[in-house]
Amino acid sequence: MDLRLTGKVALVTGGSRGIGKAIALELAREGVDLAICGRNLPALEEAARELQEHTGRRILPVVADVSRTDQVEAMVARAAEAFGAIHILVNNAAAVGGLAGGPLATIDDAAVLEDFNTKYLGYLRCARAVAPHMQRQGWGRIINIGGLAARNAGPISGGARNVAVVHLTKTLADELGPHGVTVNVIHPSTTRTERRQGEWAAQADRQGISVEELERRMAAGNAIRRMVDASEIAYVATFLASEKAAAITGEVIVASGGAGRSVYY
Numbered sequence: 001m002d003l004r005l006t007g008k009v010a011l012v013t014g015g016s017r018g019i020g021k022a023i024a025l026e027l028a029r030e031g032v033d034l035a036i037c038g039r040n041l042p043a044l045e046e047a048a049r050e051l052q053e054h055t056g057r058r059i060l061p062v063v064a065d066v067s068r069t070d071q072v073e074a075m076v077a078r079a080a081e082a083f084g085a086i087h088i089l090v091n092n093a094a095a096v097g098g099l100a101g102g103p104l105a106t107i108d109d110a111a112v113l114e115d116f117n118t119k120y121l122g123y124l125r126c127a128r129a130v131a132p133h134m135q136r137q138g139w140g141r142i143i144n145i146g147g148l149a150a151r152n153a154g155p156i157s158g159g160a161r162n163v164a165v166v167h168l169t170k171t172l173a174d175e176l177g178p179h180g181v182t183v184n185v186i187h188p189s190t191t192r193t194e195r196r197q198g199e200w201a202a203q204a205d206r207q208g209i210s211v212e213e214l215e216r217r218m219a220a221g222n223a224i225r226r227m228v229d230a231s232e233i234a235y236v237a238t239f240l241a242s243e244k245a246a247a248i249t250g251e252v253i254v255a256s257g258g259a260g261r262s263v264y265y
Contacts, residue, residue, distance in 0.1 A: 006031030066122030098158025173250030189256035223258025
């Protein structure tokens with residue numbers, strides 16, 4: 001299937017590793033040039049070299065903290081100047097799992113606020129900075145990476161921030177739709193990434209089992225009975241970024257391997 005993405009430009013936050021890097025790789029394979037954003041310059045530069053070697057596309061590493069409005073605006077301005085346009089925004093920068101967990105009595109206010117400032121407000125800041133570019137060109141794709149914690153009771157800010165991202169997604173879809181811009185959210189569940197693999201190797205070692213056995217046990221609650229890989233989240237994101245997904249906006253796509261038993265309609 002020709003996704004008609006060759007020549008497009010994307011900005012991926014949290015793009016130096018994990019789901020963000022996997023999405024950047026898949027977009028680049030489809031002919032997209034990219035700016036990848038994060039807070040660690042050496043990690044960004046290493047990821048940019050790797051992505052460019054694998055795909056031949058232009059990859060620009062940009063250091064920015066999405067919790068800072070001035071840095072977000074500077075990041076978007078630099079990407080737009082370097083490439084001449086921004087067609088696709090992937091909002092992905094956030095602390096995995098959230099910062100504020102535990103029982104009610106020990107919830108830390110500052111951690112909750114930091115989670116919302118980074119993920120919810122960070123996504124809003126990036127969308128606000130990118131939207132004028134997309135509106136002027138009459139085409140754009142905004143893809144927000146949420147999390148299945150939005151549908152489960154659990155860590156306070158981890159789930160709440162993802163619920164808020166869903167609301168933001170629908171609100172932006174309504175406002176930007178007339179300008180040819182779609183906005184959608186992907187909810188991953190536990191996903192195999194570089195970071196997770198290291199954590200799981202240590203956990204498996206402590207339990208005296210193989211990583212494969214640990215993954216099998218962790219995936220027992222989903223329908224496909226295996227762990228979802230970051231590359232599979234990237235396939236969904238790349239389709240949503242394409243011309244073929246023009247009719248999908250304001251929607252939540254769950255890419256969890258069928259985790260959970262609830263019915264949503």
